[in-house]
Amino acid sequence: MRRPQYLSPTALAMFYKDRSAFYLQRMADHPAPGPPQTQPMSIGSAFDAFIKSYLVKELFDQSRPEFDLRTLFENQVEEHNRDWAWKHGAYVFHCYGESGATADLLLELEKAIEEPRFEFTIEGMIPHTSLAEGIPVLGKPDVMFKTEHNWVIYDWKVNGYCAKSPTSPKKGYIKCRDGWNSGNQSKNNGDAHKNCQLGLIDGIFVNTNITLDQVDLTWAAQTGIYGWTLGIPIGSEFVVGIDQLVGKPIGGDYPLIRVASHRCIISAEYQQTLLDRLAKAWSIIHSEHIFDDMTLEDSLQRCITLDNVYKAYEGDTPADKFFRTMNKHRGF
Numbered sequence: 561m562r563r564p565q566y567l568s569p570t571a572l573a574m575f576y577k578d579r580s581a582f583y584l585q586r587m588a589d590h591p592a593p594g595p596p597q598t599q600p601m602s603i604g605s606a607f608d609a610f611i612k613s614y615l616v617k618e619l620f621d622q623s624r625p626e627f628d629l630r631t632l633f634e635n636q637v638e639e640h641n642r643d644w645a646w647k648h649g650a651y652v653f654h655c656y657g658e659s660g661a662t663a664d665l666l667l668e669l670e671k672a673i674e675e676p677r678f679e680f681t682i683e684g685m686i687p688h689t690s691l692a693e694g695i696p697v698l699g700k701p702d703v704m705f706k707t708e709h710n711w712v713i714y715d716w717k718v719n720g721y722c723a724k725s726p727t728s729p730k731k732g733y734i735k736c737r738d739g740w741n742s743g744n745q746s747k748n749n750g751d752a753h754k755n756c757q758l759g760l761i762d763g764i765f766v767n768t769n770i771t772l773d774q775v776d777l778t779w780a781a782q783t784g785i786y787g788w789t790l791g792i793p794i795g796s797e798f799v800v801g802i803d804q805l806v807g808k809p810i811g812g813d814y815p816l817i818r819v820a821s822h823r824c825i826i827s828a829e830y831q832q833t834l835l836d837r838l839a840k841a842w843s844i845i846h847s848e849h850i851f852d853d854m855t856l857e858d859s860l861q862r863c864i865t866l867d868n869v870y871k872a873y874e875g876d877t878p879a880d881k882f883f884r885t886m887n888k889h890r891g892f
Contacts, residue, residue, distance in 0.1 A: 561863060562587050563846055566683065566696040567838060569782040575841045579851055583866050587845065590870035602641035604718040606649025607805070608702065609633040611656065611716065612678045615703075618666060619676060627678070648814070652718060652805060655739030655817035660750075661803055664735075664821070668712075671763045672705035680704075684789035688839040695842045699786045707762035711792055712799040713783050720807040721815060727806040729820030731755055732770040739805070739817035764799050766823040772800050773830035775822060784826050784834055794835055795828040 564571065564586050574582045584592040597605070609632035616627040625631065637645045656662055669676050682701065685694040703714040720727025729736055733753045738745040752758065752767075759768035773780035783800040792798050802822040807815035844852055851859035 561867070562589060562591075566698045567842060568698050568700075569778075569785045572781065572785070572838060572841055573778060575845070576837070579853075580862075580866060583850060583863065584869060587850070587863075588867050588870065590867070592869055597638040597641055599641060599644060600718075600722045602637050602645040603648050603652060603721045604716070605636035606633060606645040607652040607656070607718055608716060609636055610649050610653035611662070612702070614653070614662070615666070615669070615676075616678060619669060632679070648721070651814055652721070652817060656803075656805065656819055658741045659737035659739040659817075659819040661737060661819045661821060665714075665803070668764060669703075669705060671707045671712075673708055674706050676703065676705035677701075678703055682786065682789045684791070686785075686788050686794075686835070686838065688835060690839055691842065695838055697785055697789050697838070699782075699789050701783075701786045704786070704790065707764065707799075710762045710764075710798055711787060711790055712762075712764060712801070713786050713790075714801040714803070715779070715783060716803050716805070717779075718805045718807075721805075721817075723807055723815075724809060726808040729804050729806050729818065730775050730822070732767050732775045732824065733804070733820040733822050734758060734765055734767050736818055736820040739819055761797075761799050761825075764823060766799060766825065768824075770824060771827040771830065772802075772822065772824050773827055775824070776802075777830075779822075780826050780830055781834055784831055785838070787826075788835075795831050797825050799823065800826060 567575075571582070571586060574585070585594065609629060613627050613629040613632055616624055633646065633649070634642070637649075679702070680700065681698065683696070683698050686697055687694045701713055702716055703712075705712050731753055732755055734756055735750060735752055736748065738749045755770055756767045757769035758765055760766070771780070772783065779802050780800075783802075787798050787800070788794055801824075804820045804822060806818050806820065808818070809815045844850060849856050849859050851862050854862070
């Protein structure tokens with residue numbers, strides 16, 4: 561059995577959502593192969609490459625090799641998706657610009673008192689009263705910058721691009737914009753959510769009526785852990801944001817895109833809950849009782865069973881092939 565050296569927001573989410581998948585990918589002596597990247601996954605990665613490459617050039621007025629568009633794109637999009645994801649990533653990037661979100665983001669980045677950072681890895685030790693040495697964490701924020709009195713952490717999400725029905729933006733956004741400019745924008749184009757009350761934190765417009773944990777717990781956990789890793793005190797106020805791009809199929813290859821900009825803080829109460837969940841996960845994965853919803857004996861047997869899963873990938877019988885096919889979606 562392997563013991564993880566750190567926890568990331570993705571790992572924490574998997575730990576609580578699917579303990580067996582977590583064990584197979586991160587603790588088994590012979591880790592199971594991860595599932596192949598899907599088209600919905602690839603479109604988010606492709607857009608990520610387009611927007612970061614563009615922002616770096618705009619902000620720093622120079623090319624940086626690590627932010628070369630093709631380099632970023634090929635690092636993030638698996639080969640079997642690249643032809644499709646290149647043209648669709650370019651389309652999503654165009655829609656993001658048409659909505660005005662790119663221009664607004666650049667205005668926000670002007671509030672930075674230090675050089676904004678993109679696509680970088682951060683590591684840190686998060687303190688908890690139950691763990692003398694703390695919890696080692698690792699993250700990779702999309703965008704981070706510091707204003708005069710605050711940290712600001714942003715991320716992008718592309719939801720429903722390949723869906724067969726429209727995807728609605730999550731509640732609480734400060735602005736939702738159509739990603740097309742053909743004179744037929746929706747009547748609510750540019751409006752804030754009904755539960756939005758705008759306020760300013762260090763020159764950044766935020767929704768003071770709702771916290772990110774009330775919008776989406778996964779988003780709050782991700783940005784919260786990023787903030788702590790930067791050294792932000794647990795429970796304190798800092799600005800977090802998600803630009804959520806949602807799709808609406810209209811027939812044909814390309815859906816309409818709307819951009820919902822979420823800007824708010826994370827409540828102190830949720831930050832404490834998140835910290836406790838992080839500490840519990842770290843304690844369990846360094847114990848002998850990995851599956852704590854069953855007896856210790858059953859948990860140990862479960863680990864032995866999962867440790868042998870890798871053997872199914874070594875054979876070439878019809879049963880082996882069937883196993884591989886049926887479990888790709890879980891990462892087994």
